[in-house]
Amino acid sequence: MKIAVLPGDGIGTEIVAEAVNVLNALGLKFEMEHALVGGAAFDAHGHPLPESTLKLAMASDAVLFGAVGDWKYDKLDRPLRPEQAILGLRKHMGLFANFRPAICYEQLVGASSLKPELISGLDILIIRELTGDIYFGQPRGRRTAVDGHFPGTEEAFDTMRYSKPEIERIAHVAFQAARKRNKKVTSVDKANVLETFQFWKDVVTEVHAQYPDVELQHMYVDNAAMQLVKAPKAFDVVVTGNMFGDILSDEASMLTGSIGMLPSASLNAKGQGLYEPSHGSAPDIAGKGVANPLATILSAAMMLRFSLNQPDAADRIEAAVQKVLAQGLRTPDIYSEGTTKVGTAEMGAAVVKAL
Amino acid sequence: MKIAVLPGDGIGTEIVAEAVNVLNALGLKFEMEHALVGGAAFDAHGHPLPESTLKLAMASDAVLFGAVGDWKYDKLDRPLRPEQAILGLRKHMGLFANFRPAICYEQLVGASSLKPELISGLDILIIRELTGDIYFGQPRGRRTAVDGHFPGTEEAFDTMRYSKPEIERIAHVAFQAARKRNKKVTSVDKANVLETFQFWKDVVTEVHAQYPDVELQHMYVDNAAMQLVKAPKAFDVVVTGNMFGDILSDEASMLTGSIGMLPSASLNAKGQGLYEPSHGSAPDIAGKGVANPLATILSAAMMLRFSLNQPDAADRIEAAVQKVLAQGLRTPDIYSEGTTKVGTAEMGAAVVKAL
Ligand SMILES: CC(C)[C@H](C(=O)O)[C@@H](O)C(=O)O
Numbered sequence: 050m051k052i053a054v055l056p057g058d059g060i061g062t063e064i065v066a067e068a069v070n071v072l073n074a075l076g077l078k079f080e081m082e083h084a085l086v087g088g089a090a091f092d093a094h095g096h097p098l099p100e101s102t103l104k105l106a107m108a109s110d111a112v113l114f115g116a117v118g119d120w121k122y123d124k125l126d127r128p129l130r131p132e133q134a135i136l137g138l139r140k141h142m143g144l145f146a147n148f149r150p151a152i153c154y155e156q157l158v159g160a161s162s163l164k165p166e167l168i169s170g171l172d173i174l175i176i177r178e179l180t181g182d183i184y185f186g187q188p189r190g191r192r193t194a195v196d197g198h199f200p201g202t203e204e205a206f207d208t209m210r211y212s213k214p215e216i217e218r219i220a221h222v223a224f225q226a227a228r229k230r231n232k233k234v235t236s237v238d239k240a241n242v243l244e245t246f247q248f249w250k251d252v253v254t255e256v257h258a259q260y261p262d263v264e265l266q267h268m269y270v271d272n273a274a275m276q277l278v279k280a281p282k283a284f285d286v287v288v289t290g291n292m293f294g295d296i297l298s299d300e301a302s303m304l305t306g307s308i309g310m311l312p313s314a315s316l317n318a319k320g321q322g323l324y325e326p327s328h329g330s331a332p333d334i335a336g337k338g339v340a341n342p343l344a345t346i347l348s349a350a351m352m353l354r355f356s357l358n359q360p361d362a363a364d365r366i367e368a369a370v371q372k373v374l375a376q377g378l379r380t381p382d383i384y385s386e387g388t389t390k391v392g393t394a395e396m397g398a399a400v401v402k403a404l
Numbered sequence: 405m406k407i408a409v410l411p412g413d414g415i416g417t418e419i420v421a422e423a424v425n426v427l428n429a430l431g432l433k434f435e436m437e438h439a440l441v442g443g444a445a446f447d448a449h450g451h452p453l454p455e456s457t458l459k460l461a462m463a464s465d466a467v468l469f470g471a472v473g474d475w476k477y478d479k480l481d482r483p484l485r486p487e488q489a490i491l492g493l494r495k496h497m498g499l500f501a502n503f504r505p506a507i508c509y510e511q512l513v514g515a516s517s518l519k520p521e522l523i524s525g526l527d528i529l530i531i532r533e534l535t536g537d538i539y540f541g542q543p544r545g546r547r548t549a550v551d552g553h554f555p556g557t558e559e560a561f562d563t564m565r566y567s568k569p570e571i572e573r574i575a576h577v578a579f580q581a582a583r584k585r586n587k588k589v590t591s592v593d594k595a596n597v598l599e600t601f602q603f604w605k606d607v608v609t610e611v612h613a614q615y616p617d618v619e620l621q622h623m624y625v626d627n628a629a630m631q632l633v634k635a636p637k638a639f640d641v642v643v644t645g646n647m648f649g650d651i652l653s654d655e656a657s658m659l660t661g662s663i664g665m666l667p668s669a670s671l672n673a674k675g676q677g678l679y680e681p682s683h684g685s686a687p688d689i690a691g692k693g694v695a696n697p698l699a700t701i702l703s704a705a706m707m708l709r710f711s712l713n714q715p716d717a718a719d720r721i722e723a724a725v726q727k728v729l730a731q732g733l734r735t736p737d738i739y740s741e742g743t744t745k746v747g748t749a750e751m752g753a754a755v756v757k758a759l
């Protein structure tokens with residue numbers, strides 16, 4: 050079992066180090082190889098996703114990814130910015146299915162912006178298509194407008210698009226995931242305005258015929274953004290495109306109040322996956338030893354379950370995380386009165402001990 | 405002062421009737437002309453935006469709009485569905501600037517999903533560009549994919565686009581609005597992925613040079629969706645494109661817990677405007693006399709201020725709404741224990757009385 054370890058920038062190195070410690074403590078045999086990615090790779094090699102890093106990732110069963118980005122790269126040309134690394138990995142590895150659970154941990158219910166009764170027990174799964182849509186559609190660029198409101202002026206443009214097989218495969222992923230959960234899928238679209246998402250809705254409906262045991266609901270994206278605030282527990286599995294999924298999955302994870310706890314998985318058709326915390330590189334707290342490593346540790350658990358076929362090891366990690374929470378250990382982002390504040394390394398060590 | 409009154413579908417007729425009563429009680433001279441729009445217009449004339457309705461709207465100083473849509477039109481071809489009426493009015497009247505205040509009424513703070521301390525005193529203004537972006541960009545449609553992941557298969561596509569003058573004019577609107585408020589603009593983009601929104605960011609930054617007294621912040625749309633949940637009061641004016649604005653303005657209005665209270669205005673370069681509640685046609689409660697007319701009544705106040713140059717009358721309506729809330733009158737959507745539950749007509753009559 051070969052794991053590419055790509056810590057990246059900001060708090061990435063600190064939190065990935067703890068996840069690696071946890072993996073090493075399981076008593077399983079992994080081959081782990083580290084490589085630079087993001088701003089760190091740009092600094093060393095002049096590119097956020099060097100050929101060697103991409104090769105390593107493609108040759109591995111799974112990628113354990115930290116986070117990329119720092120304000121100091123903001124002035125670079127877009128193709129050289131850190132976030133291009135993650136877009137490049139998704140594209141070249143074909144990681145079309147992004148799983149983003151939004152779970153409210155009972156001990157952390159107070160950290161949510163939402164009232165406890167709305168959020169307690171929340172367990173929804175956002176499935177975001179990750180290699181299509183307006184993220185990768187061509188053509189895109191700048192040009193002189195030939196029509197529209199101001200012909201003859203400069204304009205910028207992008208192309209939103211989905212092909213039928215792209216929608217079909219992510220729909221299958223969603224219905225199959227729902228079968229293992231509460232058997233309800235909400236497909237989010239904007240069919241009242243966009244051709245792409247009328248097609249999305251039609252194709253999801255077609256695929257649904259193969260899953261009569263799963264309930265399918267269609268919802269417009271603006272309404273979904275509202276219903277997530279109003280009654281998040283009414284959702285089970287949410288499936289949507291790349292752009293809407295970017296927005297809704299972040300909204301949903303912030304609702305829980307525990308974004309520092311939320312893992313994510315991005316899978317391709319071969320079962321290879323990239324695993325990363327739902328949060329970013331947090332340059333403001335990088336190097337201070339205070340970042341929460343639990344989202345990354347839980348991402349490692351997802352990796353064991355989805356790409357490395359080690360469900361028992363995954364269960365052990367998740368149980369250990371529950372245990373340290375029950376012990377009252379908290380990094381600053383999830384700290385509240387009456388609990389014990391710890392740093393990144395202490396939290397990681399506590400999980401290892403609890404295994 | 406000529407007002408086109410377009411009640412539309414569902415609760416539209418009920419709530420607009422109350423707003424008209426309020427306008428009539430002001431002692432001002434208006435010429436009001438009613439016309440059908442949406443599903444009601446389709447039923448009568450075979451089109452959701454008949455030529456005669458559009459003509460009336462274009463020839464008026466302002467349009468008072470209720471809401472459109474009902475499940476029974478879901479099976480119609482897209483060009484005939486009720487929501488095409490609102491898209492058509494925006495396009496033909498050139499209503500590029502949409503103002504969506506998200507205000508938390510002190511008496512209704514308990515109705516929010518969010519904890520009171522996060523939401524109490526909230527007063528933000530979302531300014532959404534309304535005639536550009538992927539809503540109207542050409543080309544769009546279905547075709548056989550020539551590239552992408554599955555060349556040769558069927559795909560659907562849309563075009564996102566903004567020209568420089570389109571971005572400039574909405575940026576000016578936002579900076580000028582901020583000057584009358586807390587002098588802070590958050591421009592929401594996705595410059596890290598989209599050409600259109602890198603351009604958006606560049607042009608907004610350029611326009612900002614003319615407003616050195618206003619603070620400008622740039623934020624990615626996914627982060628904005630999170631920050632609205634985490635700390636909504638950190639915003640003052642938010643300006644963004646049509647698609648992101650659709651999502652974020654609905655999220656923001658649901659945060660307040662009082663979406664039944666929130667008006668909106670859509671303006672063109674000539675000062676003509678369309679005024680409508682932020683909520684929809686709510687077919688589930690249509691005809692029951694329980695819908696909240698206050699968002700529509702407050703939309704009429706915005707109309708008086710923005711298009712009819714009657715700021716005093718607008719103030720009077722807003723004060724009257726505050727008064728009925730203070731009296732404890734509540735429609736079911738905002739009802740809580742210890743207040744008095746009233747229907748649509750009673751609420752409207754109470755506002756008239758409080759004028
Ligand atoms: C960094 C950025 C390109 C990326 C995205 O938009 O997909 C991020 O927001 C995410 O959700 O992983």
Ligand SMILES: CC(C)[C@H](C(=O)O)[C@@H](O)C(=O)O
Pocket residue numbers: 241242271487490491650
């Ligand atoms: C009905 C629909 C086309 C419309 C939109 O997407 O703009 C609505 O959601 C709105 O925000 O007014």
